[in-house]
Amino acid sequence: MSQPETINSTVTVMPSRHEAGVAELFREHNRALVAFLQCRLGSLADAQELAQEAWLRMLALEHPEQIDSPRAFLFRIAGNLAVDRLRMRKLREAPSIDEVPEPAHELHLAPVPERHAAAFAQWRELQSALRELPAKTSRAFVLYAIEGRDFEAIAHTMKLSARMVRYHVTRALAHCRARVEEREMP
Amino acid sequence: MTNTPRTFDEHLLLEAADWWTRLRDPQGTGSEVITRLWLDWVAQDDGHLAAFEYINDFGERLGTLDATARRQLVNEFAPHATPSRHWWGAAAAAAALVLAIGGNFLLRGHATNDGMLQATYATVTGQNRDIVLADGSKVTLGGASRLRVRFADGKRQVALEAGEAYFQVAHDMQHPFEVGAGGITVRDIGTAFDVRRTDGEVAVAVTQGQVRVAVSGDTARTLDAGAEQRVLWNATTHALSLGTTTPEQAAGWRSNHLEFVDEPLPVVIASVNRYSNKPVRLEGAELAALSFTGTVHVDDIDGWLRALPQVFPLQVDTSAHAVTLSARKAAVQRR
Structure with a gap:
């Protein structure tokens, strides 16, 4: 990042030129930007909204000529917006899993009412995909993706390194993704 | 799609x-x-x-x-390890509720029927937060810090996973209060103290009472510290050392000024970074060897950075997303 890039010799940059630059950046990177935000936020709708916001901020920059890598800057803005959004969510979060009463034992086998059949089927697929995995792998994945713990916390619980936890979560994610898809298709 | x-x-x-x-x-x-x-x-x-x-x-x-x-x-x-039955009892459920309502930055709280209580708290850069734990102990969590709390089996255990925290521990001889941080455990006996983690070290600064600092996994190695004393753990050399401190140094950050007395520049920068909106980076080994004494006001980090070249042979380069400190070039060699 510190290597010399194209140097702006002009003192002021014409706004139109900056806008053109942003437009090009948009064409090239908007899809990745939305994907990046969706990954962070777990919501495509939120991702699209924040991407919009990030582009507006790019356009509103007062000294765009001072930015050496607009792409890096764009993703930095987006990253910060995502952090803010996640923090806001925490404040008005729906009851977390911990506040939901533990179901009685028999409930495990009972069909769960008031749920769309499709979602239920999907959950079943997920459950059987997880059963195909080594215990450690499914455990790390459930703690991460379902309980919402972070890698370090899981590392602590499972007495593994955070790197290993991420490895297990990655494997489970790819496996479940493939499995759920497979059975979804008739 | x-x-x-x-x-x-x-x-x-x-x-x-x-x-x-x-x-x-x-x-x-x-x-x-x-x-x-x-x-x-x-x-x-x-x-x-x-x-x-x-x-x-x-x-x-x-x-x-x-x-x-x-x-x-x-x-x-991922069933929880079944905790054994113990004293915390029904109070835990109520306490968890209080945590969930009062601690709006609580990441996750959990109380089981038999009273195990777990919670994680975290702050973002530039933000301090006050927390009251289920036992009445008070914690101020510094910027970009994370604390995991686990009350179970008659023990009050917290882990400082990142950053800095100041503890005012509710007195309870029956149930020891322990803070784990990067290789050491601090055990209190009714006390107020600060724990700060930076890359290679953990500093425990006591403002009241007494603590015992033990090296994790080596119970024989302990060091006791009383008021205005400070224990320093070096994670690289595994050395525990005892020094002195002042209340300002231990907890000035709670009122937005960071106090340092003869501390390595990397440690100072790591602390400043928990409050800086732009990450500050140190470049070059010669800067890492410098030590700093003075005060950094968290609302004027830029001013402090600007003044640094007056104190140290370094230069400050500010870009859109970072501040880099590097050794000043020997530009005035031939004069």
Whole structure:
């Protein structure tokens, strides 16, 4: 990042030129930007909204000529917006899993009412995909993706390194993704 | 977009999943580098972003599972270790509720029927927070810090996973209060003290009472410290040392000024970074050897950085997203 890039010799940059630059950046990177935000936020709708916001901020920059890598800057803005959004969510979060009463034992086998059949089927697929995995792998994945713990916390619980936890979560994610898809298709 | 009839080969899916977990990892350091590497990967092949979106879509669906479904998955694949029956009893459930309402920055709270109580608190850069734990102990959590609390089996255990925290511990001889931090455990006997973690060291500064600092996994190595004393743990050399401190040095950060007395510049910068809106980077080994004495006001970090070249032989370079401190070039060699 510190290597010399194209140097702006002009003192002021014409706004139109900056806008053109942003437009090009948009064409090239908007899809990745939305994907990046969706990954962070777990919501495509939120991702699209924040991407919009990030582009507006790019356009509103007062000294765009001072930015050496607009792409890096764009993703930095987006990253910060995502952090803010996640923090806001925490404040008005729906009851977390911990506040939901533990179901009685028999409930495990009972069909769960008031749920769309499709979602239920999907959950079943997920459950059987997880059963195909080594215990450690499914455990790390459930703690991460379902309980919402972070890698370090899981590392602590499972007495593994955070790197290993991420490895297990990655494997489970790819496996479940493939499995759920497979059975979804008739 | 949903149910796109597409299949991806196993290897590509694994790669996409790998990026997905990488990009979500909140351990901020190097996250911009990760983003850049991810963008390079995306640019490599058209199929890459598609595979990533495919994983993304699944990740989102996981998040929409309802609470009962989630609970059942947790029960089957990640059941909690069953804690033994103990004294905390029914109070825990009530306490968890208080935590959930009072601690709006609580990441996760958990109380089981038999009284185990767990919670994690975290702050973002530039933010201090006050917490009251279930036993009445008070904690101020510094910027960019994380604290995990676990009250179970008659013990009050907290782990400072990152950053800095100041503890005012409720007196309870029956149930020891322990703070774990990067290789050491601090055990109190009714006290107020500060614990600060930076890359290679942990500093425990006592303002009241007495603590015992033990090296994790080596119970024979302990050091006791009383008021205005400070224990320093060097994670590299595994050395425990005792020094002195002042209340200002121990907890000035709670009123927005960071006090340092003869501390290594990297430690100072790591602390400042928990309050700085732009990351400050130190370049070069010669700067790491410098030590700093003075005060940094968290609302004027820029001013402090600007003044640094007057004290140290270094130069400050500010870019859009970082501040770099590097050794001043020997520009005045021939004069």
